Amino acid sequence: MDTTTPLAHPDPSARPAHPAHPAHPPGPSDPRSLGRARTAAAVTSVLVAAIGAAWFAGDTLWYFAADSDRGSTSLLALVPKRVDATLAVLLGAVGLVAALAARGRRLVGVAVVQVVAFVLLAGDAGVLLLLAYLTALLFPVALVACLLWGAARHRSARIGLGILLAVGGAAVVGSGIFDGESLRSLGDGLGTGVRRHLAPHLVVTLFVGHGLLWAAIGIRAARSVRHACEACGRPGSGRLLLRLRVPVTLLAAACGLPYFLVRLTWLTGDPFGVDGHAVDAQPGLQLMGFLLGLTGLVAAVLTIGLIRPWGRVLPGWIPVIGRREVPVLFPTLAAGLVGVLMTVAGRAMVQSHLHEAATGGESRALYLFLLPLPVWGPALLLAAAAYHLAHRGPCADCGRGDATPSPAGTRAQRPCSEHAR
Template sequence: MVITARRTSPVLPVLAGAWSIVTAALGGWWWWRPDRVPFGRDPQAVSGPLDWLPAGSVGPGLVAAGAFGLLLAVLARTGRRPAPTAASGAVFALVFGVVLPGMQPVMFAGYLVAMLGPVVVFLTVLAGAWRWRGGPAVVAAFVLIAVLAWTTGFADAAVFRRYGEVLVGAAAKLEQPAYLTFLLACGVLFAVIGARAWLAARGGRPAPAWTRPEAAARWGRAATVVAMLCALPYGLVRMTWLTPWPVGPDAATLAATPEIRLHGLLLGLAALGGAVLTAGLVARWGEVWPRWIPVLRGRPVPVAAAVVPGALVATLFACASLPFGAQVVATDEAWMLLLFPFPLWALSLGGAVLAYALRRRRPQAPSTTWDNG
């Protein structure tokens, strides 16, 4: 097996150029008006490196990044000098995809999954229940849990109203997460461009032994197990909030703030659901849609359907690793790394996703051109 590259559409370089132009314009605005920089305003809420930088340095830095990114996009579009393009893409991926975004994107994504995940799962199971032998039982279990939560006051109308007020208050603070997610998009975008350029630079050379499907299946299984285990501590700790002996806040506090208890449980369920989805990277249902998925049941799962969200989540964990590690050191609470092992989680999940992609990739005919988009 040899490493090859193929030519497709120029969409990635175009997107990279658009990102660069917007970034340079945003940097110019903040250079002119450093008082409008949304980072570092609250010394007690440091969530990433941008909160540590002087406001006056953010604008010039983004202008320079936008100019260099535009040059890199042009190189990617022309397909020339793939080696420097690959190196530059790796730098952009490291700076904008790992170092700068900080913790807010992963927190935002976690809250979003916690709010929408149960609804999406229930509607999906409900839509596919009639073609799945265990479907009616699962739907009945969902309904029973909802009825019990409502009748016991655990999650009734009053709790949901208070929970909605919390969400509305959080929505008013989305300016900074939006900018950080924009920077993260740059890291992902230029990482793909750099990877394709690296493939072009290695065109015609034999692929390393560890990238062969049979090898990827072996080490990918180990990476998947580690990633699943990383998701369990937080999810299981949150599930103790269902008992009279919760870990963290005491039972009286949770009883007085049921909206916080509901939110914590939803976050815990999101973590446990993530562990289940991670298992799909080595399970049969990760390659063929299961019977309870409407319309798609029995069809092959597109590789991108698992690789794209898995890679994004691994990137979010990598972003959170640096600021979270600094927070752990500052507060001398090393036990938090057991609940949120972001560095190990990012590496293991990224490895599991890469192994899945290597295992399921299709052989391609050699090409003399490299894929620029």
């Protein structure tokens, strides 16, 4: 008998590499189940309500006065403290109840309110600044370690290390920003900054993290409402975003270059956009400016990886994890998170510019061109989403794959039935 006929008894141990398309799409998971995201959102809702209660009691954890450092960049500074406190307590209580019991459209509605309130409105540039400074301090160490490791294995890494040493040596000799005085000044400045700004940065980080948790919950709830797979959102092709993948990625990468070029001028005697005497008086400021500019260049290079093969398989010269396939979610979440923080910081920069213009202060319009966060953030978000759509593959929950070929420059995803052969 032909073993391909329906009457044959298949071997139960033989399973396809990926699940084939189901005859009927799986139903949404039980909306009453309390997943890890909802548990975390319940916890952060309690913390948000507690912060609001502390604001009612006094100035504990209140960093948003109109005359504070955040007075021109935070929307919380535009309304009285009691209004902010009332909203924090109310939204925290609503978030707690919704995380525990809400479902369907009500859960989607609560998620939208929480995201708007805590990401777009309560968020400011503080979280991005904290991330940028940490990256600027840690990246040079990580880069040198990777190149030293790879130099013993690959000629390309030896070339990269030689270029880095040449540029770094020229910077040390020509600029003098890496001397002992600069390092001491940098350390003193960082210590002062941590004492002054770490606590408010952490409060804003809690707000933004709370909003992002609700964004994840809202996306899954919205998929459930339209009877799509909660894990991947299929059916839904994202064809338009795939067509725009290369342009939005190149736009996001280009946004980091003006900042890097401007920071390079800080190594000269005529720094662009700042008083040269002020930079000379604070040598640590010059060093940190150079490191932040280098971070902008690295961000541009990593963004290009979203449309290049090494964005899927790591180069061999990277220690330990070289030549390994990149999990699709890692670049997606990393670029998406930075895109969100840039978008929020872009809103804060626009607010700062309008505030200075209204009060007769120095215009900040130049910074919107040199550091175009209002464009950079949304472009990076779209690039991250397009990368995910191009490489996500078949869904482990519903078995659906993407039969539509990806645009030129990307590898097309085969339908799930092909993977199962």
